[in-house]
Structures are given as structure tokens and as C-alpha cells.
Amino acid sequence: MTEPADRIPDLRSDLIAAGLTVDALTELWGEEAADALHRGQRIPAERALAQRQPSALATLARLFVLSRPVPRDRAAAALPTLGIDGAETLGLVTVGDDTVSAAVDLRPYAFVDAAGPAEWWIVSDLGELALGHALPEDHVLGVGGASLTLSGLMLQTPVGSALDLGTGCGIQAMHAARHARRVVATDISARALRLAALNLALNEIDGVELRLGSMFEPVARERFDHIVSNPPFVITPRSEGVPAYEYRDGGMVGDALVASFVEGCGEHLTPGGVAQLLGNWEYRGTGDGLERVRTWVDASAAPLDAWVIERDVEDAIRYAETWIRDGGTRPGTPRFEQLLDAWLTDFDDRDVRSVGFGYLLLRRAEGVPTLRRFERLHGSLGANEAGLGVHLGEALAAHDLQAALDDDALSRLRPVVAGDVTEERHLWPGADAPTAILLRQGGGFGRVVSADTGLAALVGASDGELTVGAIAAALAQLLEVDEDALRRELLTAVRGMLVDGFLRAPSR
Known part of the structure; x- marks a missing residue:
């Protein structure tokens, strides 16, 4: 048969x-x-x-x-x-x-990553436009904005094993299979796993095992080199009549699902293994959302390095409107108003005034954590053809390199300015000295650094031939300032410029 x-x-x-x-x-x-x-x-x-x-x-x-x-x-x-x-x-x-x-949505999907360009076909459930009504609760999402964000963020360093927690249609597991020899993909939805199996077979992707279950239950006592997850992080009222969409609602109160992931993922990472996920966090009362995330990291049983980037914040009303519309309920209808009231009641119960969205990169530390970075990067990113994953991998490597060097060793480094860095100088008409010097990053996170004359000169002189110490000594003489003080100041700046990708360490 x-x-x-x-x-x-x-x-x-x-x-x-x-x-x-x-x-x-x-x-x-x-x-x-x-x-x-x-x-x-x-x-x-x-x-x-x-x-x-x-x-x-x-x-x-x-x-x-x-x-x-x-x-x-x-x-x-x-x-x-x-x-x-x-x-x-x-x-x-x-x-x-x-x-x-x-009966399903089937369309091509093209992308570029560190391995080069590729194209797949992706099968998912019909959306609201095709259905003409609100989505069913077991809806399996295709490649949406969040999926594209996470796949672009994904580290692409070759590893032995990877876990895609909450795989949905399987898109992140498929991406992970391009750099991991073995992939386990889990979901609470049996239908999602069936569609994921179809997509894997259709695109001839091997080495992915599908498992049914919630959170880390299907991989109890297992560890992975890389964990990726676009979890069902959407904050949803636990109220009667509010649909609980499997693709976005993990069944917990508020932001507890993301907290649970952060606190528990370290037990499922190999030493040095990295977990990457998207998430929401609540701003309660006068509290800070990123500080909430910091407490989750601190509560991890396994020591974690953490780099958390908040990309956006929505007030409670706009957040509720966004996700009610996402489920296919149109504004201006009695049903929309009913759901909005339920959402705002839920937020009021916890004094939630707004919700943050962003990226979390967590690494199982092999000793005392050395990376604890919680930052807000609202606005546009740099130009990253192959996604941010390559930049993140380089940033982690640069962090580890500079963290292992004391100031004397760092002063002997011969850095090279990155090819995407440009400099802007702003002067008052007729002035000889600039009032502002800006160093701009074309890729990565598109960062802009305000530099003084010394830092701008150091970056400009970083051609791989001169050491940081030699540049600092020459600048101290030129600027007629104390050499030791300038050296300490520049070494601190160099550490940050290496991690952020403005400067690169020479190839060994």
C-alpha cells in the first residue's frame, strides 16, 4: 500500500x-x-x-x-x-x-546564509486572508517576520547537535541542519510536526528528529551545542473565551514562558553551548523590563553568559491590538472589543504598562560568566546580507579573545579597522577642530560611536601593522597628554570596539 x-x-x-x-x-x-x-x-x-x-x-x-x-x-x-x-x-x-x-499554503522561500544562497518550498496552514475568518487554535504558521528574524540571528558555526524548541512548520530546524550534524525539533502540536516532516522530506533535509512535547520535556537529561527557539512567547490572557493559539501561546501567565526557558536552558546546553531565542518581557509598574530578564538569567541553575538586545517596546494597548489582529479578529467588531478588554484586564492584574521584544543569546559558561550585556537597540540595523548570525558569532569570538587578554597583552594586539566602518566629522563653519566625530558601522547592528580625537585616530591607524600600545604612545606625544592615562582609556575603548566589530583582531 x-x-x-x-x-x-x-x-x-x-x-x-x-x-x-x-x-x-x-x-x-x-x-x-x-x-x-x-x-x-x-x-x-x-x-x-x-x-x-x-x-x-x-x-x-x-x-x-x-x-x-x-x-x-x-x-x-x-x-x-x-x-x-x-x-x-x-x-x-x-x-x-x-x-x-x-488546503494548505505552499510557497518558495529563498535566503542567504554563511553557506551561500539556497531556496526551499515551505508548507504551512492557510492564513486569515485565505480562510476569510479568524485562525483556528491549532494553526501552523509559515515563514513570518519572527521566523525570518530568528533564522537571520542564528549562529552558523558548525556543531555536533542542535535543538529547535517549538519548531512549527520546521523552518528553524531546517536552517539548523545546515550547520549541525544532528538536529532534534520539538513542538506541542502534532499537526505542526506533521507539516515539519513534510517540509523536511520535500526539501530532502536529513538528520532531523521530530518529537512531541512541551518545552524541554521531550529532551529531558539531553544536552545540545546549539538551541534555537521561536517559542510561543506571546502574552495571552488566561481568560475564558480568549483563543490559545498553539503557535504563539505557551499556556503560561504573562512572560513566564520566556522566564522558564531562560532559567532552564542552561541544563540542556553543553559547556560553551549557545541558546538563541526571541521573547517578550513585561514592564510592570515602574520596573524595567530588561532588569526582569537579568533576574531570569541570574536564576539559572547553570552559569550563563548573556547578551540580551531589546529591539522594541509597545505600550499595553498597542500590544494587545497587534496580537488580536494577528489571530484574524478585525478591529471595530464586538469580538475585537471583547478580546481587547480581556487583554487589558490581564495587564492591569499585573500592573503591566508596556511589553518589550527582543533577542536573547545565552551561553553555558565554563566557569564564572564573563558576558553580561543587556542593551536597547531600537531602530534600524546595519546591512547584513547573510543575516546577523555571522556578526554575532564574530562578536562572541572577539569577546572571548579580549576577555582572555590583560591590558599588557591587549596593548600588543595589532587591530585592523573593519571594512564597513566610516567616519563623520561635524564642524562649526570656520572652525578648525570638529565638534563631533562619529564612527558608523555599515553592517552588524549599525552602531554609531561618538569618538574623541584619540579614539578616532587610533581607529584610523589600525591597519594591522601597529600595536595598540605603539599607537597610544604616538598619540600621547602628538596630543601632549599623559601616555599611561591615554593608554588605559584607549584600551578600554578597544575592548568594546573589538566586540562590536569596529576593530578586528588580526588573523592568526
Whole structure:
């Protein structure tokens, strides 16, 4: 008897033959229609398709990307190997008398990472636009904004083992498989694991084991070199009538799920292993949200290095509105108002005034933690074609390097200014000396450092030939200042410039 999984190679064959790729879709309906589609508007793409000659690509695009029914004969022609019966067996379509409709969303996904460009097909559940109503609670999300953020942040250093906690459609496990020899992916949703299995097989990705369960229960007493998680961190009222979406709601009160992850992940990391996740944290009363995260790190049974970056803060009302809309409930309806009232009541119970969102990088320390960085980086990032993961990996390595050097050893370092660093000088008209010197980073987090004359000169002289000590000595003589004092000041600045990527240590 043929099993559904046996038909996946037939599906792959048909998708290849049709040429279902990101570039092909953009060419099919144009960049403006593609942008509109990202905003949830299908009409421009549909109008563009109406001007095209029928083709397998156009049929599959209409069926699976736009979630519009197509004539049965065209569906059969677009899936000649799999056939309509095979598509129905895989749960991809529902079949009427004369038409075929999508039962899932199936679309190409392209990306670039440290290993280079790649493209996959991703199957997920139909969204609100296709359904025409609020999402069901067992909805399995496709590749959304949070997924893209986490995959871009993912460290790409080769490791033996990785864990994707809360895998959903499997996208993070698939990314992790590009740098880990073995991957375990877990989820509380059996449906999510079925779709993840389909995506892994469709894209011929091996070495991923799927397990059902909540949080770290499926991997009790196991340790991993790398843990990634886009957990169900959304703060949801524990009130009757409020939907608990599996893809975003972990069933805990407030931000307790993220706290639980932070406090428990160290027990599942190998020494030096890294956990990366997205999360929310509450600002309660006059308290600080990042300080709440610090207490979670301190409560870990295993010693943790921590680098936590807050990217945004929303007031309680806007936060509630965002996630009610995300579930498919439209503003201005009685249902929306009912849910908003429940959310705000829940926030009032804990005196929550706003909610922070950001990235957490946690590393199991092999001794006393040396990295404790909690910062706010609201606003735009630098240009990072292969994602921030490469920059984060370099930053960790630079932190470890400078932490291992005392000031004398650091003064013998011969740094090189990074290629993406530019300098701005601001002067009053007619003035000889600048009133401000800004060092700008083009990649990484797009940081801007306000520098004095000494630091700007040191960065400018960092060509890999001169040591920090030699540059400091020359600058002290030029500026007519105390050499020891300037050296201490510059060494402190160099440590930060190395970690942030403005300066690089020479290759060994």
C-alpha cells in the first residue's frame, strides 16, 4: 500500500518542473504585486496572472500562493506526476466537481546564509486572508517576520547537535541542519510536526528528529551545542473565551514562558553551548523590563553568559491590538472589543504598562560568566546580507579573545579597522577642530560611536601593522597628554570596539 510520504518525491518533481521559485513568482506578477502580496493584498497578483498565458507555474501560484481555486484540468496539468489524487492524499488540496482548492499554503522561500544562497518550498496552514475568518487554535504558521528574524540571528558555526524548541512548520530546524550534524525539533502540536516532516522530506533535509512535547520535556537529561527557539512567547490572557493559539501561546501567565526557558536552558546546553531565542518581557509598574530578564538569567541553575538586545517596546494597548489582529479578529467588531478588554484586564492584574521584544543569546559558561550585556537597540540595523548570525558569532569570538587578554597583552594586539566602518566629522563653519566625530558601522547592528580625537585616530591607524600600545604612545606625544592615562582609556575603548566589530583582531 502506498503511504502518503511516498508521494513527496512526485510533488518535488512537479514543483521543479513548474519552476516554482521566488524569482519566478516575482517575474510572473511583478515586484509591485509581490510587495502587495506581502501586505496581504492578492488582487494585484491576480490581475497580473489574468494577463498571462496559462502555465503550470501560473496554476500553482494561483492555487497555493494566492489560495484561489483553479479548474480541475489545469490542476491536473500542473501536477502531472503527483496528480490530483496524490495531492489530496498529501493533504494539499480539496477537490470539488470542477475545481481544486488549496488546503494548505505552499510557497518558495529563498535566503542567504554563511553557506551561500539556497531556496526551499515551505508548507504551512492557510492564513486569515485565505480562510476569510479568524485562525483556528491549532494553526501552523509559515515563514513570518519572527521566523525570518530568528533564522537571520542564528549562529552558523558548525556543531555536533542542535535543538529547535517549538519548531512549527520546521523552518528553524531546517536552517539548523545546515550547520549541525544532528538536529532534534520539538513542538506541542502534532499537526505542526506533521507539516515539519513534510517540509523536511520535500526539501530532502536529513538528520532531523521530530518529537512531541512541551518545552524541554521531550529532551529531558539531553544536552545540545546549539538551541534555537521561536517559542510561543506571546502574552495571552488566561481568560475564558480568549483563543490559545498553539503557535504563539505557551499556556503560561504573562512572560513566564520566556522566564522558564531562560532559567532552564542552561541544563540542556553543553559547556560553551549557545541558546538563541526571541521573547517578550513585561514592564510592570515602574520596573524595567530588561532588569526582569537579568533576574531570569541570574536564576539559572547553570552559569550563563548573556547578551540580551531589546529591539522594541509597545505600550499595553498597542500590544494587545497587534496580537488580536494577528489571530484574524478585525478591529471595530464586538469580538475585537471583547478580546481587547480581556487583554487589558490581564495587564492591569499585573500592573503591566508596556511589553518589550527582543533577542536573547545565552551561553553555558565554563566557569564564572564573563558576558553580561543587556542593551536597547531600537531602530534600524546595519546591512547584513547573510543575516546577523555571522556578526554575532564574530562578536562572541572577539569577546572571548579580549576577555582572555590583560591590558599588557591587549596593548600588543595589532587591530585592523573593519571594512564597513566610516567616519563623520561635524564642524562649526570656520572652525578648525570638529565638534563631533562619529564612527558608523555599515553592517552588524549599525552602531554609531561618538569618538574623541584619540579614539578616532587610533581607529584610523589600525591597519594591522601597529600595536595598540605603539599607537597610544604616538598619540600621547602628538596630543601632549599623559601616555599611561591615554593608554588605559584607549584600551578600554578597544575592548568594546573589538566586540562590536569596529576593530578586528588580526588573523592568526
